[in-house]
Amino acid sequence: MLKINNLHASIEEKSILKGLNLEVKAGEVHAIMGPNGAGKSTMANVIAGKEEYEVTDGVIELNGEDISELAPEERAHNGVFLSFQYPVEIPGVSVTNFIKTAINETRKAKGLEDMPAKDMLKMIREKSELLEIDRKFLSRSLNEGFSGGEKKRNEIFQMAMLEPKLAILDETDSGLDIDALRIVANGVNKLKSKDNAVVVITHYQRLLDYIVPDFVHVLHDGKIVKTGDASLALELEAKGYDWIKKELV
Amino acid sequence: MELLKDKILSSYVAFENDININSDVHDIRTEALENFEKLGFPTKKLEAWKYTSLNSILKEDYSIFPNKCTAVELADVKKYFIHDIDTYKVVFIDGKYSPFLSETTHDTIDVCLMSAAFAKPKYKPVIEKYFNKVANQDNLTSLNTAFAKEGAYIHIPRNVEVEKPIQIINFSTCADITTMVQPRNLIVVEENAHVQIIERHQSLTSNAVLSNVVTEIFVDKSATVDVYKIQNDDINASLVDNTYINQKSNSVASVHTFSFGGNITRNNLNFYQNGEHIDSILKGVTIIEGKQHVDHHTLVDHIEPNCESHQDYKGIYDERSTGVFNGKVIVNKEAQKTNAYQQNNNVLVSDKATINAKPQLEIFADDVKCSHGCTIGQLDDDALFYMQQRGIPQKEGKGLLMFAFANTVLESVKIPEVKSRITKLIAEKLNVNIGFDL
Ligand SMILES: Nc1ncnc2c1ncn2[C@@H]1O[C@H](COP(=O)(O)OP(=O)(O)O)[C@@H](O)[C@H]1O
Ligand SMILES: [Mg+2]
Numbered sequence: 001m002l003k004i005n006n007l008h009a010s011i012e013e014k015s016i017l018k019g020l021n022l023e024v025k026a027g028e029v030h031a032i033m034g035p036n037g038a039g040k041s042t043m044a045n046v047i048a049g050k051e052e053y054e055v056t057d058g059v060i061e062l063n064g065e066d067i068s069e070l071a072p073e074e075r076a077h078n079g080v081f082l083s084f085q086y087p088v089e090i091p092g093v094s095v096t097n098f099i100k101t102a103i104n105e106t107r108k109a110k111g112l113e114d115m116p117a118k119d120m121l122k123m124i125r126e127k128s129e130l131l132e133i134d135r136k137f138l139s140r141s142l143n144e145g146f147s148g149g150e151k152k153r154n155e156i157f158q159m160a161m162l163e164p165k166l167a168i169l170d171e172t173d174s175g176l177d178i179d180a181l182r183i184v185a186n187g188v189n190k191l192k193s194k195d196n197a198v199v200v201i202t203h204y205q206r207l208l209d210y211i212v213p214d215f216v217h218v219l220h221d222g223k224i225v226k227t228g229d230a231s232l233a234l235e236l237e238a239k240g241y242d243w244i245k246k247e248l249v
Numbered sequence: 250m251e252l253l254k255d256k257i258l259s260s261y262v263a264f265e266n267d268i269n270i271n272s273d274v275h276d277i278r279t280e281a282l283e284n285f286e287k288l289g290f291p292t293k294k295l296e297a298w299k300y301t302s303l304n305s306i307l308k309e310d311y312s313i314f315p316n317k318c319t320a321v322e323l324a325d326v327k328k329y330f331i332h333d334i335d336t337y338k339v340v341f342i343d344g345k346y347s348p349f350l351s352e353t354t355h356d357t358i359d360v361c362l363m364s365a366a367f368a369k370p371k372y373k374p375v376i377e378k379y380f381n382k383v384a385n386q387d388n389l390t391s392l393n394t395a396f397a398k399e400g401a402y403i404h405i406p407r408n409v410e411v412e413k414p415i416q417i418i419n420f421s422t423c424a425d426i427t428t429m430v431q432p433r434n435l436i437v438v439e440e441n442a443h444v445q446i447i448e449r450h451q452s453l454t455s456n457a458v459l460s461n462v463v464t465e466i467f468v469d470k471s472a473t474v475d476v477y478k479i480q481n482d483d484i485n486a487s488l489v490d491n492t493y494i495n496q497k498s499n500s501v502a503s504v505h506t507f508s509f510g511g512n513i514t515r516n517n518l519n520f521y522q523n524g525e526h527i528d529s530i531l532k533g534v535t536i537i538e539g540k541q542h543v544d545h546h547t548l549v550d551h552i553e554p555n556c557e558s559h560q561d562y563k564g565i566y567d568e569r570s571t572g573v574f575n576g577k578v579i580v581n582k583e584a585q586k587t588n589a590y591q592q593n594n595n596v597l598v599s600d601k602a603t604i605n606a607k608p609q610l611e612i613f614a615d616d617v618k619c620s621h622g623c624t625i626g627q628l629d630d631d632a633l634f635y636m637q638q639r640g641i642p643q644k645e646g647k648g649l650l651m652f653a654f655a656n657t658v659l660e661s662v663k664i665p666e667v668k669s670r671i672t673k674l675i676a677e678k679l680n681v682n683i684g685f686d687l
Contacts, residue, residue: 052630072637072638073637073641075638076638076640080638088629088631088634089632090635090650090653091653092652093649098636102636105642106640
């Protein structure tokens with residue numbers, strides 16, 4: 001599904017990703033862990049196509065196709081979804097209207113008609129129930145005045161609506177209390193299938209208790225420096241990152 | 250400019266043939282004419298007109314007393330009304346009353362004509378008490394006062410809550426001549442009464458039109474007045490809107506100005522707070538392009554203590570359009586505990602567009618809360634990326650962001666039909682296909 005080879009990226013002349021390799025197959029869950037400033041969000045943003053970042057070397061393939069030159073919306077149309085670490089507030093556009101626009105623009109890009117209003121409503125109802133989101137919440141301005149937890153839950157609601165092939169969840173667990181964490185994880189698990197894949201960026205083991213990864217990677221200084229199975233996350237939780245840094249020297 | 254001034258002055262005799270010149274009102278008119286003769290049209294030399302030049306539109310050889318030029322069919326103009334709700338309507342065509350398109354009343358409230366109010370003795374006390382009592386004596390207000398003859402007369406007695414909004418609509422139709430009109434409105438809202446007004450100037454011709462409007466609004470104790478100005482006129486029509494609002498204690502007055510159309514639009518919006526616990530609300534959305542020009546000059550005069558004012562103006566300027574926001578707030582020495590809020594946010598879509606924004610705070614009291622903020626910016630890149638990430642193409646994303654930026658001003662619009670109409674106009678202006686319900 002996703003194949004990243006020797007990815008180098010920089011922002012304002014500052015090199016951040018320094019030869020990152022990652023392969024994610026359909027049906028898999030990957031966790032990316034690593035200290036603050038390691039480049040995890042940068043990796044997510046570069047995959048999603050944020051233009052501020054300059055890709056200086058390497059390739060990003062999605063289903064065998066190089067997506068490096070595609071606009072962010074084209075990547076989205078190809079099934080890339082990024083749950084933002086810091087979702088942006090957009091006053092004046094309600095959650096419902098935003099997601100309707102997103103879905104219909106994606107359909108338009110695929111040559112499909114708008115989703116019939118009836119189907120849209122039904123889907124919104126189903127998915128908001130799945131994430132235990134209140135009706136009133138949906139008519140509020142997107143992310144405006146939302147608590148940290150509400151923002152993250154809203155990200156996963158949008159993911160549920162858009163049904164992406166590759167979902168990257170950037171610290172979706174931070175700011176969530178344990179109930180919200182369970183709801184969000186449950187939502188992600190319900191959407192999992194053998195045809196899609198999830199990349200979970202997190203600092204903590206606790207989300208991985210619910211969304212069990214097939215692979216755990218440690219990202220440090222712009223590179224994946226260690227890969228293991230779910231037990232690696234437990235080890236990191238217990239021992240921190242310093243032992244890995246030492247291993248590297 | 251001088252030519253037009255001379256033409257106006259020399260036409261006054263003809264104007265006087267048509268009206269009762271033996272009245273107090275006419276004394277006010279002639280005094281105003283002398284004032285206009287002295288002042289002439291405003292030029293960029295005046296501080297208040299530094300960024301707005303009328304030169305290009307004052308070159309026209311306007312007809313000063315147009316007759317109704319073209320017959321207007323309801324079907325052709327229905328779209329300019331808020332027609333999905335029941336309303337009173339006072340409609341003028343080329344400055345003349347159109348009984349056919351209007352729906353006036355004398356049942357409890359008066360929604361009728363200035364010409365009638367000037368002529369009939371029963372209105373004399375109201376005219377004497379209010380006419381030209383809050384309007385100031387500047388160039389264009391004086392010009393309007395000199396020719397004050399027709400417009401909407403609205404009088405709401407105490408404790409009456411008027412259910413139906415009142416629409417004041419001025420159409421221009423002349424296809425062979427360019428026209429200048431001077432509508433004069435008087436709105437008196439007595440104690441604890443409540444009324445909603447929708448005002449629109451609409452040219453149905455591509456000929457030049459210049460409307461110089463004066464509206465005086467008196468808001469008595471505990472009364473509420475909401476005014477919605479829809480400025481989406483033909484590209485050859487220009488407007489100078491002079492609105493003067495006098496508020497008494499515990500009253501609330503709001504004016505929303507939606508400026509999307511027209512050639513040159515100048516809004517002089519003045520609030521005078523003569524009492525305590527007054528709330529004045531001034532909101533505006535401006536979305537223009539081409540060579541359009543919109544100038545908002547606002548004044549809130551906080552005269553007594555414990556009052557509030559809230560200003561929120563947003564503008565989106567594309568191509569070579571130009572905008573002006575000059576928001577003056579005066580807090581007089583006695584006006585302690587004033588809470589004055591002013592916000593002016595602008596987006597320049599094109600690097601050829603310009604905005605001149607100037608907050609002007611004159612504060613003479615010490616225990617007050619005054620805040621003002623002014624931004625001139627481009628669209629938020631992070632928000633744009635967020636939208637693109639969800640599959641919304643950049644162009645649509647920009648449209649939606651601008652739509653959202655402007656749309657927040659509509660939250661305070663109390664008439665749902667006006668709100669949805671304006672929302673649609675905004676979406677149209679921004680080329681946003683709002684594939685969702687409003
Ligand atoms: N927009 C930006 N401008 C400048 N520096 C940035 C920007 N985004 C990220 N960085 C820098 O890149 C490095 C990696 O950041 P980030 O990818 O957010 O790390 P992580 O998500 O792993 O905590 C940090 O040193 C950060 O300061
Ligand atoms: Mg991060």
